[in-house]
């Protein structure tokens with residue numbers, strides 16, 4: 085059966101990997117990128133480089149966007165809106181849920197269908213069976229595109245609201261970036277003591293690897309709105325984080341990251357949760373002071 089032709093707009097590391105994977109899977113691929121030279125090897129592999137965004141839109145009904153953010157999409161497509169009629173835009177660029185909802189309305193005004201995607205993989209994970217992407221938007225539109233999108237990663241359809249895929253994506257990144265920065269911070273303190281990242285690898289991997297059990301224990305309590313101090317108490321947490329801050333300062337390392345954590349723990353104490361679990365901090369997060 086003839087594979088569905090695809091246009092890929094945006095050839096950063098991610099869009100490039102996507103275009104390449106579509107080609108590997110026998111799709112006819114049209115590409116466009118602001119910096120045209122990024123398409124060179126894809127053209128060698130069989131892709132067609134469109135001369136303009138309008139030409140790229142006209143080439144395929146299914147159009148995948150992989151751009152830095154939604155502003156980049158508008159910068160590229162606003163001058164080409166006459167070519168949007170009848171297209172399905174699948175925006176795999178990162179941005180906020182609200183921007184995704186606005187984009188769906190914008191696409192509809194120009195006669196285009198719209199799906200939001202949040203890619204849970206690095207460029208090397210594109211085309212790999214373990215990778216997946218959150219999608220949201222019209223279910224029939226998603227179902228029609230799914231067979232082609234499956235070439236990139238597995239799909240996880242979250243619902244009709246176009247903001248949902250962006251929301252799930254940002255929730256993952258909320259955890260990812262904070263964890264990744266904590267990893268670097270710990271390594272800076274280790275380095276001050278002559279301990280290498282390689283030395284720390286098994287220990288930090290062990291700590292992060294224990295998180296699913298930790299989440300599993302606390303999840304029912306959080307969903308029930310209960311924060312009993314039977315296993316951990318916030319007062320203990322404050323003392324513990326304070327030790328982390330002092331250890332960083334003693335090592336001559338910037339302590340801003342754990343100091344921010346300490347400040348949040350202290351707000352929980354001020355709010356009266358000293359004898360409750362650290363999970364009570366979710367109530368503090370829900371009532372921001374500024």
Ligand code: NDP
Pocket residue numbers: 093094095096097098099100117118119122150151152153155156159160176177178179203204205206207
């Ligand atoms: P890059 O930021 O490297 O690439 C962005 C693309 O957007 C390039 O094609 C760039 O064009 C284009 N672009 C940016 N601004 C404009 C503009 N104003 N006008 C026209 N084109 C513009 O991102 P990646 O390829 O790494 O990622 C793409 C998306 O995927 C991002 O939203 C990212 O958050 C998301 N993502 C990335 C992951 C990764 O590991 N890389 C993982 C998961 C998601 P040009 O080449 O001309 O600069």
